[in-house]
Amino acid sequence: MxxxxxxxxxxxxxxxxxxxxxxxxxxxxxxxxxxxxxxxxxxxxxxxxxxxxxxxxxxxxxxxxxxxxxxxxxxxxxxxxxxxxxxxxxxxxxxxxxxxxxxxxxxxxxxxxxxxxxxxxxxxxxxxxxxxxxxxxxxxxxxxxxxxxxxxxxxxxxxxxxxxxxxxTAVLLAASLKIGAIIAGADEEDCEKIYLFGENLGIAFQLQDDLLDAFGDEGVFGKKTGGDIVANKKTYLYLKALKSAGSEDGERLKALYSKRNHNDEEKVAEVLEIFTRNNIKSFTENTILDYYSVAMKNLSEIKLTDEVKAPLLLLAEGMLKRKY
Amino acid sequence: MxxxxxxxxxxxxxxxxxxxxxxxxxxxxxxxxxxxxxxxxxxxxxxxxxxxxxxxxxxxxxxxxxxxxxxxxxxxxxxxxxxxxxxxxxxxxxxxxxxxxxxxxxxxxxxxxxxxxxxxxxxxxxxxxxxxxxxxxxxxxxxxxxxxxxxxxxxxxxxxxxxxxxxxTAVLLAASLKIGAIIAGADEEDCEKIYLFGENLGIAFQLQDDLLDAFGDEGVFGKKTGGDIVANKKTYLYLKALKSAGSEDGERLKALYSKRNHNDEEKVAEVLEIFTRNNIKSFTENTILDYYSVAMKNLSEIKLTDEVKAPLLLLAEGMLKRKY
The missing domain is CATH 1.10.600.10 (Farnesyl Diphosphate Synthase)
Structure with missing residues (x-):
């Protein structure tokens, strides 16, 4: 083994x-x-x-x-x-x-x-x-x-x-798992389940990355946070804030993302304030958990024992449990 | 059929x-x-x-x-x-x-x-x-x-x-033929022969293209001639001229190819003069013929009748017999 x-x-x-x-x-x-x-x-x-x-x-x-x-x-x-x-x-x-x-x-x-x-x-x-x-x-x-x-x-x-x-991001993780399953001779149903597991895990993983980019601990995250905000990246956090915030925060957010040449630090700080005021962090965490839960359901439906699935589960948990 | x-x-x-x-x-x-x-x-x-x-x-x-x-x-x-x-x-x-x-x-x-x-x-x-x-x-x-x-x-x-x-250029023509042969179930030897045929034909084809770029009839060739010379492309013609010309023509050729901002028309005319003075056209034609002959030998060694080979031979002739 x-x-x-x-x-x-x-x-x-x-x-x-x-x-x-x-x-x-x-x-x-x-x-x-x-x-x-x-x-x-x-x-x-x-x-x-x-x-x-x-x-x-x-x-x-x-x-x-x-x-x-x-x-x-x-x-x-x-x-x-x-x-x-x-x-x-x-x-x-x-x-x-x-x-x-x-x-x-x-x-x-x-x-x-x-x-x-x-x-x-x-x-x-x-x-x-x-x-x-x-x-x-x-x-x-x-x-x-x-x-x-x-x-x-x-x-x-x-x-x-x-x-x-x-x-x-997600389909390549999913395909990697499916390719491994095909080579092992898994049946079509299990190949599909492991693909879906990877796809949902991959979406959760990328959303987590978006979250860490905004709210991560730079020492743990390993890179400077706020990069997506500086680059005006329309991540899940931004889109969710636009959708759920009131018109004042929404307009301000759009204004902050529409211009370049902002003072980056001030811009990041203000965007994070808007995110925080509108509970974007916990909205995003919930969405991550939603995708992660579906992934877990996909994995549970594969016709193998929990013991055999344990190493993959551990890896999946490791992918998602990066601290922020 | x-x-x-x-x-x-x-x-x-x-x-x-x-x-x-x-x-x-x-x-x-x-x-x-x-x-x-x-x-x-x-x-x-x-x-x-x-x-x-x-x-x-x-x-x-x-x-x-x-x-x-x-x-x-x-x-x-x-x-x-x-x-x-x-x-x-x-x-x-x-x-x-x-x-x-x-x-x-x-x-x-x-x-x-x-x-x-x-x-x-x-x-x-x-x-x-x-x-x-x-x-x-x-x-x-x-x-x-x-x-x-x-x-x-x-x-x-x-x-x-x-x-x-x-x-x-040549390996893709060769591979195209070999791929066709593999699909038809040709034996390994014939697959190799048809590949070599394509490779040699492809080299002849590209040398012909170089020749036409210098000496082609623009009406027949379909594009402006002299493009390789203007772009200082070190084609077979240029390399052969450097090798076979005397030192005076060689130095002049190098000088013409080393600078930009020449008057293009004058440059092309002078390079063609050097090529002509040193028989580069007939040298190149001979080299094309050499590769074409090897291609024909490769084709002749394939275990099929001439009748069956005729359409491919016709296409090959068509590829090489573009007028200049």
Whole structure:
């Protein structure tokens, strides 16, 4: 029986064995730089844990898990261009360290390498894996496009926002779990349940991230809070405040989000005041709990013992119980 | 028996049935715009012709052929950003008509859709198809990276240049043919031969393109000649001239290619004079013929009758016999 740490190590080893240290260096150096950055490897870990949970051999899921991690990092690489993000995990992003063209092309190559890894999976499972993987890839792109669209739009509502984070974040977590289940030979019903579990958990996870960005303890959260507010991001908190606050707070919030060149600190402080006055923190916590509860229900319906489900449950709890 | 025109129509129909007319419009409009542009559909046609030649049903190759065409158009979309190309087939490129972010993300989505199409192929063939497709995708990216590198480098030699065009152009033509052969159930040896045929034909095709860019008849060639010279592209013609010309012509050529802000017309005229004085046109024609001859040898070694090979041979001749 492999521990979660064993699985994490397997992923790290698999990424180290990739054929990405070749010529031309201008293409492969940014790829190595990206994949060497570490990180939690949450998505491949979910795939391996899912395979193990459904009684499969995690080694058989390693190519697909590796594919998922490479794909995820490819999306970050291109997203960083689009979002003009200078830093990721404390280091220069690829487009900053090199340039936009390098980031485009290295990302494309990572996408191709991801599919190359996926194709090393059990041939009998490959058609199903491809179906999940390609649909998810398309949906992640759709999520990113909605995120871009929402920046310019004043028509964003809460359900649209939830759909955006579902596509941009949750479906890849869900697909990771489903891919692990397919490889273990889980039946279709369980594959669907574990997908829904991941999707609902993923939405809760992203809402939690939004909440921490506003109300997190910077020491624990690991990055400066208020970033979404400074960037005028129409997160769940903002949309909920617009919907539930009175017209005075609502108008003030819109005004604060419509202009740039505010004094950032004052702006964050005032927005947080409006959020607090309108109980946005507890509204958001309740919504997170709603999605988390549905996820728990999805997990409970899977035809396995609680004992076998325990490691995944622990990981899910860990994902959500970040302090703020 | 399907004619080439039938096959062309099948490709057009397949592209029209793609699920790319969805929301978000910001993502899918550029994809429809790109795929609606027409073009020769050379690569998917090669795949279908190959399947037919090896006795398979072209309909079975249609998902893979569609995948190839979408992939090819995705690479063009990202290449146009990298090359800052404002026009393609007489229309604004996606990054010009929309913006760089849209072009990145729509391209990524096309890449995912391409794999989605490929995965509709016969499940038994899918692992082999994936192997060819992903390796080819990586190689095309490598080719584009070498092309970028060569712009800045003064160390480019002829064999490096041939390798670059092999990766950037030839391997996708080769892979298209091999994918068609795999789907028809051709044996491994024939799959390899048809690949080599495509690779050598592809190199000849690109060298021909270089030649036409310098010496083509603008009316027949369909675009303004001299573009490579104005852009200081280190094509086969330039590299061959540097190698075979005396030091005086060589130094002058380097000087002409090192500066911008030349009078373009005068520069093109002087470069063509140097090319002509050093027989570069006939050197290039001979090299094209060399690659074409190897391609013909590859084709001749395939275990099929000449009659069955005739349509592919005709297409290959058509690709090379563009007048200049």
């Amino acid at each position: 492999f521990s979660n740490e064993d699985l994490h190590q397997k992923i790290a080893d698999s990424l180290k064995q990739l054929p990405v240290y070749n010529e031309p260096a201008g293409l492969y150096e940014p790829i190595s730089y990206t994949l060497d950055q570490g990180g939690k490897r949450l998505r491949p870990l979910l795939a391996l844990i899912s395979t193990r949970m459904f009684g499969g051999n995690p080694d058989k899921a390693l190519p697909a898990a590796t594919a998922i991690e490479i794909f995820h990092n490819f999306t970050l690489l291109h997203d960083d261009i689009i979002d003009q993000a200078p830093l990721r995990r404390g280091r220069d992003t690829v487009y900053k360290k090199w340039n936009i063209n390098t980031a485009i092309l290295s990302g494309d190559t990572m996408f191709a390498i991801a599919f190359g890894q996926l194709s090393k999976s059990d041939p009998e499972k490959l058609p199903d894996l491809m179906k999940v993987f390609t649909q998810t890839a398309v949906e992640v792109c759709e999520g990113q496009q909605y995120d871009i669209d929402f920046e310019e739009s004043d028509q964003v509502n809460i359900s649209g926002y939830i759909n955006m984070i579902r596509l941009k | 399907f004619s080439n025109e039938d096959l062309h129509q099948k490709i057009a129909d397949s592209l029209k049935q793609l699920p790319v007319y969805n929301e978000p419009a910001g993502l899918y409009e550029p994809i429809s715009y790109t795929l609606d542009q027409g073009g020769k559909r050379l690569r998917p046609l090669l795949a279908l012709i190959s399947t037919r030649m090896f006795g398979g049903n072209p309909d079975k190759a249609l998902p893979a052929a569609t995948a190839i065409e979408i992939f090819h158009n995705f690479t063009l979309l990202h290449d146009d950003i990298i090359d800052q190309a404002p026009l393609r087939r007489g229309r604004d490129t996606v990054y010009k008509k929309w913006n760089i972010n849209t072009a990145i993300l729509s391209g990524d989505t096309m890449f995912a859709i391409a794999f989605g199409q490929l995965s509709k192929s016969d499940p038994e063939k899918l692992p082999d198809l994936m192997k060819v497709f992903t390796q080819t995708a990586v190689e095309v990216c490598e080719g584009q990276q070498y092309d970028i590198d060569f712009e800045e480098s003064d160390q480019v030699n002829i064999s490096g240049y041939i390798n670059m065009i092999r990766l950037k």
